[in-house]
Amino acid sequence: MREILIAVGEDPDRDGLVRTPARVARAYAELFAGLRVDPAKVLTTAFEANHEELVLVRDIEVMSLCEHHLLPFRGVAHIGYIPGEHGRITGLSKLARLVEVFARRPQVQERLTAQIADLLMEKLDPRGVIAVLECEHMCMAMRGIQKAGSRTVTSAVRGLFQCDAKSRAEAMSLIIG
Ligand SMILES: Nc1nc2c(ncn2[C@@H]2O[C@H](COP(=O)(O)OP(=O)(O)OP(=O)(O)O)[C@@H](O)[C@H]2O)c(=O)[nH]1
Numbered sequence: 180m181r182e183i184l185i186a187v188g189e190d191p192d193r194d195g196l197v198r199t200p201a202r203v204a205r206a207y208a209e210l211f212a213g214l215r216v217d218p219a220k221v222l223t224t225a226f227e228a229n230h231e232e233l234v235l236v237r238d239i240e241v242m243s244l245c246e247h248h249l250l251p252f253r254g255v256a257h258i259g260y261i262p263g264e265h266g267r268i269t270g271l272s273k274l275a276r277l278v279e280v281f282a283r284r285p286q287v288q289e290r291l292t293a294q295i296a297d298l299l300m301e302k303l304d305p306r307g308v309i310a311v312l313e314c315e316h317m318c319m320a321m322r323g324i325q326k327a328g329s330r331t332v333t334s335a336v337r338g339l340f341q342c343d344a345k346s347r348a349e350a351m352s353l354i355i356g
């Protein structure tokens with residue numbers, strides 16, 4: 180970070196900047212803390228509830244950093260699943276925790292979306308999962324093409340939602356609100 184400050188023409192020894200490299204190191208440790216967390220451990224709480232229909236949590240806050248520029252992208256995630264045969268469900272907060280673990284890594288939005296869907300499929304064994312993310316990327320807003328306000332929508336559908344157009348359409352209509 181000291182080298183970067185020198186490269187952009189700053190004096191890394193001036194008052195306001197002298198502790199910046201250490202601060203940035205601490206900030207990055209926090210922003211990338213998801214690299215040191217096993218996402219499977221987030222879903223350890225699951226219970227049988229005999230609920231075999233859609234569970235959908237909308238508007239989960241997403242804040243991540245794109246791996247190309249290490250600039251933030253932020254927006255919301257909508258995550259839904261249809262429990263498996265025994266109606267195995269997880270705590271609602273666990274869906275948000277899952278977003279958090281994968282978001283706190285250098286990311287691309289597509290992979291973040293897929294990782295959330297894949298882990299839910301693997302750990303909950305549901306009939307289907309749908310994950311939709313809508314984010315604005317600062318690397319497109321603050322620099323480069325400089326188009327603030329554009330939102331990127333990515334989806335990952337697994338299991339039943341892949342082959343059953345009616346279930347997918349129903350989930351999508353609830354996601355769009
Ligand atoms: N698919 C995808 N692309 C992303 C994501 N975040 C950033 N990008 C893109 O990654 C690309 C990197 O392109 P490069 O040409 O290597 O880098 P660049 O010269 O800085 O590109 P510009 O942003 O076009 O100036 C850019 O088009 C970004 O918009 C993401 O989550 N998913």
Ligand SMILES: [Zn+2]
Nearest residue numbers: 245247248318
């Ligand atoms: Zn970027």
